[in-house]
Amino acid sequence: MRNRLFSTLFVAALLVFSGCDSSSSEEFMPPEVQMAVDIPADPIVGFGPRGPVGAGVITFYSLRENRIVPAADSASAAWDIALQSTTIFTNGGASGPGQGGAQVVEALFEEVTEAPATGYSTDATSGFAIPTGSGNGWYNYNPQANVVSPIPGRVLVVRCADGTFAKIRMMSYYKGNPANPTSADESRHYTFEFVHQPDGSRRFE
C-alpha cells in the first residue's frame, strides 16, 4: 500500500513539476502499480482418482488492460499470461501467437526498476518460461501443510504478447488473499501486483 501511495505522490509531484516547467514535458512517467485480485485459475470442481481436478479452464489475462480475456480470444495476442492451477503460461512459443516470454528474477519487487535486456525464455513443449514445480518458479509447496505459497523475493518479469514489459509479484494462490492460508482455503485464485510499462521501454521506474 505504502508503495502505491508513494507512486501516486510521485506521479502527482511530477505533474506539479511539469506544470511549472514546460521543458520537462517529456520527463519519464513511471507506470503505476496495479492489482489483480482473485483471478480464478481452473478452480477445483471435484475429485478424481489423482486428487482434486478443475474443469480444465485456463484463465487468459491481459496485463496491458488489467482484465480477463475471454477464452475465445486464446489464439490471439490479446492476452499476456494465462493461469491454470500453479502453471503460468506466457503468450509466445508453444503457448500462443504473441511475442511473449518471461524470466524469474531473484530480487525485491521495488528493486526491479528495469526489465532485464536478455534472459527471457518462451514456453516450449519441454517446459515453461516460468518454471513449474515447487521451488523452481514462483511458488513453494509445503507438503506438511498442503499449502502453495509464493516464494518471497521472486519477481516474474514478463514480456507481453505485444513485446512490452511487465513485472509481477505473486501475493496469493488462495481466494480472498488470506494472510495465513491453510489447505481449507479455496485454492487456484491468484492475487498479484504488477507494473506494466506500455511505452515499449524496459523501465519500470
Next chain:
Amino acid sequence: MIKRIHRHYWFALVLLIGPMYTAAGQAADSLALMEGELAPVVVTATKGAKELQNVPIPTSLITSEDIAQQGAVRLADLLAEQPGLQIVYDHGLGVQIQGLSSDYTLVLVDGEPLIGRVAGTLDLERLTVSGVDQVEIVRGPSSSLYGSEALAGVINIITKAPANRWTGSLQSRYQTHGTSDLNLEGETTIGRVGARIYANRYNSDGYDFSPDGIGQTVSPFTDYTVGGRLDLDLTDRTALRLSARHNWLDQSDEVGLLTDNVRVPFDNEAALRDWNIAPVLTHRFASGAKLTTSLYASRYRTDTQIRDATTSALESRSQFDQTFNKAEAQLDLVLGTQHLLMVGGGVIGESVEADRVAGGSRSTQHVFAFAQHEWLASERLDVNVSARFDAHNEFAPVLSPKAAVLVKPNERWRVRASIGSGFKAPTFQQRYLDFTNAVQGYSVYGSVDVVNALRQLEAQGQVRGFLQDIESLEEIEPERSLAFNLGAATDIGERWSVDVNGFRNHISNLIEASPIALKTNGQSAFTYFNLSRIVTQGIETKATFEMNDAFSFMASYLFLDTFDRDVVDQINAGSLFARDANGRDFRLSRSDYGGLLNRSRHSGTFRVQYRHVERGLTASARAIYRGRYGFGDTNGNLVLDDDSEYIAGYVLLNLTVTQRITDAVQLQVGAQNLTDHTNTTFIPSLPGRLLFASLQVGLR
C-alpha cells in the same frame, strides 16, 4: 554416586584385554573393595572395556540403578531424561544427539546393530529396559569402529550377565491410559554355565486427542519381548556367549480412508516381528591377546492390513521384511606395556523385501575392516587412533578415520579432544524405491534403478522431458561427516563434578529427493541426489553435586546451533527473502535464520535425588526443559525464520518414589509430565500427565 579411583595406566591395560563383561570384576582392587565401590567401565567408545573416566571420547553411562530409580520401562522414557539428548517423534520415538536426527545414531544391543528403521527412525519405544545392565551413549562419530549410521553417536544397550546364583524377579507396573508392564526375569550359574532369561509384556489402550476423528492419536497395542543369554566357559580361556531376543508388537485401530471424498473408517491391523541372535566366542591367548569372533542374525518384519469395517474384506496390505546378518572377528593385542592394537573385520549381508522396492526384494553384501591403536604414553596421556574401511557392492568404498586424545594435566582434570569422520550409507529407500503416488501422480525412484525406471517411463510415453542427461547421472554416495569434540571434566572437592564438551559436526552429501524428469501428467519424477551440507555445533555441560548422603543434584544444559550451509550461502548472497505480516518482501539476514527444524537452541535437565538407606526410600524429581524449536515453514520461503514457525518451549516434570517394603518387595509410584503439559497440534506424541505404580518382588 561412584567415586573415582586413580589407577596406573598399566592397570588400564589389564582392563582393556579382559573379557568385556567381567572387566569390572577383575578391576576390583583392594581399595575399591574396601570402599565398596568400583569405577564404572564402558565398552562402546573403544570397542573394548575401559574405565569411563579414561575414555578420550565423550561418553555417558546409564546404570541399572539409574534405570530403577527413574522407573523407566522403555528405552525412550530412559533417554528422554538424559543430558544432551532429545527424543523426537518421527514415525517413532528417535533420539537427537548433538543436533543430528535419529537416523544418524547407531543403536546397538551388546555391540550388535538393531534394524527396523521407519523413515530413518528406530523407534526406541520398541525396546524394553528389562534385562539391561547399562546403556552407554557415545557422542560424536564412531564410524571408525562401527561403520554406517554412527555419525552423531552410538547407543549401546548392554545386557546383564547371569548372576552366579539363582535369582529372579517379578515386576508389574500400571499406568494411566491402561498401560501396563509385566516383567519376569530369572538367572543362575551352574558350574561353567550361566543363564539369564526375561519375558516382558507391555501394553496400552493408547490415547486420543481428537475423539471426534477416526482412530486414536496413539493406537492400542500389545508388545511382548522375550530374551536371554547363555554364558558358557568352555575352557579357562575360551568363553561362548549366546544372546537372543524376540519382540512381537501388535496394534489395532481405525483408519479413515477417502471414499467418494468422505473419510470412512476402516480397520487397521499392524503387526511387527523382530528378532536377533548373536553367538560370540572369545579366546584369550597366553600371550595376552584376545580373539573375539561373533555371528549376528537379525530380522525385522511388519505387516499392515486395512480391512472394511463391516465385511472385513481386505482393502490394502503392506509388508516389509528386512534381514541383517553379520560375521565379525576382532583381535586385541598387547604390545609392550604402552601399546594396544586392535584389528578386525567382517562381512555383512542385508536383504529387504517390500511392496515399494523395485523388483520386490533386494539383497546386498559388504565387507569391512578396522583397526585401532591405543598408546598409553604416560599416566597423563592416552592417544587413540582408529580407522575403518567399508566396501559395499552398490556404492563407493568409505574410509572413516578418527583420532582422540585424553590428557590429565593433574589428578583432578581430564581433557578430551577428538576429530573423526562418520558416514551413513544410502538407505534402502534411497537405493531401491519405486513409487508412484496414486493421488498426485508423481514418481520417486531409488538411485540404483532410476535410469531403467525412467527409460521404461519414456517407452510408455509418460516423459515430457528430462531435466538432465540421465545417462551421465552419478551414483549417490554415502553421507559424510567430519566432527570435532573438545571437552574437559573435573572434580571440585569431593562433592562437585563438572563436564563440558564443545562439538562441531559438518555433514555433507546429504541425500535428498529432487526432480529428474517432467512427466506428461504435469508432475515430476524424482530421484535421490547428494545435495545439502549442514553444520551442527554446540556446548554440552553437566554438573553434579552431592550435598550429603541423602541429597544429590544434577543439572545439564545444551546450547545448540544448527544451519544449512546452502541457506547461509543464499543469505550471504542476498538471494533469500521472506514476507512480512503486511505481505511485503524483505531480504533475510543471518540473524533471521533459525537453522534446522526441530532443534532447540537451548535445552537442559535438572534432577534432585533423595535417598534414605535405612528406610529403603529413594525419591527423584526431574525437570526436562526443551527450548523453542521450529516445526515448519509458514511464510513461503521454506526456511525457519518467522516467529510463527516455532513451537514454544516447555518443561516436563517427572517424579519417582521407591520404597522397599521387605528385602524382596519394593513399591514404586511416580508421575511423568506432572504438570500435564500437552500440545495436541504439534506434539501429539506427548501424552498428558501419566501416573504409575509398580510392585517388584524378588524371587530367590
